Amino acid sequence: MxxxxxxxxxxxxxxxxxxxxxxxxxxxxxxxxxxxxxxxxxxxxxxxxxxxxxxxxxxxxxxxxxxxxxxxxxxxxxxxxxxxxxxxxxxxxxxxxxxxxxxxxxxxxxxxxSLYNQQKQVIVGREKINENPLIEPILLNNNVIGWIGLVPSKxxxxxxxxxxxxxxxxxxxxxxLLVIVLAFIMAIVLSKHLIRPIQQIVLATDELNKGNFTNRITPLSQDELGTLSNNFNKLANTLQDNQQMRFQWMSDTSHELRTPLTVLRSHLIAVQDGVFVADTKRINLLIDQVSNLNLLVDDLSQLAHSDTASLHYQFKTLNIASLLQHTLDSYSARFTQCQLYVAPLELDNSVNYQVYGDRERLQQLFINLLENTCRYTEQPGQLQINLELVKQDLKLTFSDSAPGVNKQDQKQLFDRFYRVEKSRSREYGGTGLGLALCKQITEAHKGDISLQGSPLGGLQVTLTMPQIG
Structure with missing residues (x-):
């Protein structure tokens, strides 16, 4: 039914x-x-x-x-x-x-x-006085002068x-019967009126099931069905956005994979045809392209695991200041190579820098941020890192020197494969996935990451994480 x-x-x-x-x-x-x-x-x-x-x-x-x-x-x-x-x-x-x-x-x-005399004989009315359910005497000076009888109407x-x-x-x-006919008509009208928004939702969900994410519902009321219609529209918008993101993801992924594969294929064909000699320089070039391809595949794997919630985190209490200092010490040679001056990290001994997080993931987050600075900061460059307590959160800022990034590009740097200068990024081995990974790791730690212009003329990355204790 x-x-x-x-x-x-x-x-x-x-x-x-x-x-x-x-x-x-x-x-x-x-x-x-x-x-x-x-x-x-x-x-x-x-x-x-x-x-x-x-x-x-x-x-x-x-x-x-x-x-x-x-x-x-x-x-x-x-x-x-x-x-x-x-x-x-x-x-x-x-x-x-x-x-x-x-x-x-x-x-x-x-x-x-009926009227009867003193002897209860009929004068006017029914023959027998007992035929009247109601009988009363007629009195005159306390003497019975007759009887009067009545048959009640009922x-x-x-x-x-x-x-x-x-x-x-x-x-x-x-x-x-007229009211029942009216009720029949009103029942038909009311049932059609109530079923109309439900029919809209049923038809719209059928279209959604067929893959048509552009279909929307016009809410016909402001009750629960109207709320359901609005929720359906939000769901359709989300699915449509996800579909577009998936298409863009596939397009960007194929495009990014095609570049190193094309270089590898062209060089190998040239070696095969005798145009190039398979010397040490040529082999190193091919190995670099394979390394870039391997880096891209690793980043894609990390993001895929994070999207499907299968990226494992081993959370425990750790000192984020010690972890950051350890990462900076391990990157000292890289800073020297890139002619990057990193100001010493100033810490307040009275502040508790403990957080609840995964040591390897947070170190990966710091490495990505430091590597971006090394790759894209003009030489000689500067990097200033500050770690402070703001209310109940630990605020960590990475501020580097020129070149800077305009506000429009800052909003899109967390998007996968987005790069301000793609040719320059490929030249330095960038995949356009580093900041996307940083955002995934930060959100997994219930933190927040944002981008602003740096006081040193470059880009400033602000990272906040909840403090423990």
Whole structure:
């Protein structure tokens, strides 16, 4: 069963149940209130007729006149003023659900009243006095002068009150059927309205499953479905960006691998054809190209492992200042070769330089940063390294001398294979992956790395890591 059918059944069944319960409640309450109202009106009528009969007997001193005068009897049991009073009382009926005006002669109480003499013999009305459920004596000076009987409306056959109740039930049933038809229509409308954003999401996910990441959903509401639509759009944007990055990754990777392979192939073909001699110089050149290719493959492997969260880290407490100083000492020969002056690292003995990290990965991070400085700083150059405590983080800055990097390029240096001067980078063996690796390692240590212009005219790398203790 589709979701729209479930919505429809839920709304329709709920509406039918509520309408049915309301019908039963309203009709039962109406019947009870109406019967109570009828009994009250008939009781008032009955007492008034009894009083009039007493007055009549006081004047006539017998019932003979009534026996032979039907018109007189009707004037007593159904007087015009009684009808007027009844109409006046029915204009504002007491039952709460009595939303209509009853006709003045609806109850016809007078036709169900019977009169009997002292011996309970019929004068007007039913033959036997016991046929009347309600019987009361007519007293004059505490003497019984006759009996009056009444068949209540609710017990009378073909009672106008019963007929009126049946008519109202018929009207209620018609109204209920109309409400059910309206509920049916509203259930269809509401189910279609609610299913529309869901259908959008279903169609959009189908397109997403087919690889169409450009499809977007226009949110139709601001509820949970609207939030789901916005989340879908964010997911589609992420997948589209990842697809573009993957394509760019494949393009850049193939391009970077093609360069050393092309050099190797061209030189080997030249040696094969006898154009070049396979001497020591030529072989060293080929070995350098193989080394560049091996370096590129190693960097790609590191990034691939980091992306798939399979790059293993052995975290433990270590002194980042000692590790940095050890790396600087091991690179002293490289600094001399590149004519790079590195200012001595100044440390504050009162500061705790302990962090929670992987020694080999952090050393790889420092080597990448120092190697970039050695490769791309003009000779003679300078490098200044500062390590300080800022709030609860250890802040490490690498500031080198010219050349600098403009702000636009600074934003892209962490992108894989991005290099400011690609020809110069290849000349010095760069792969364009070093800073991307640095960012991966820093984020794995819950730190942050950023690039700014250096006060010495070059590039400044700022690294922050949380301190322990």
């Amino acid at each position: 589709k979701l729209k059918h479930k919505f429809f059944l839920a709304f329709f069944i709920t509406n039918i149940t509520l309408v049915g319960m309301m019908l039963v409640f309203i009709y039962l309450n109406f019947t009870t209130e109406f019967n109570h109202f009828v009994e009250k009106q008939e009781r008032k009528h009955f007492i008034k007729v009894k009083q009039q009969l007493t007055q009549f007997y006081t004047k006539a001193n017998s019932w003979d006149t009534i026996t032979y005068n039907t018109q007189l009897w009707r004037s007593i049991v159904e007087p015009e003023q009684q009808n007027n009073e009844q109409n006046a009382s029915l204009k504002n009926p007491p039952p709460s659900l009595l939303w209509f005006e009853l006709p003045g002669n609806l109850l016809q109480t007078g036709r169900r009243i 017990l009378a056959a073909n009672s106008p009150a019963k007929a009126f109740l049946n008519a109202q039930l018929h009207n209620y049933i018609i109204i209920t």
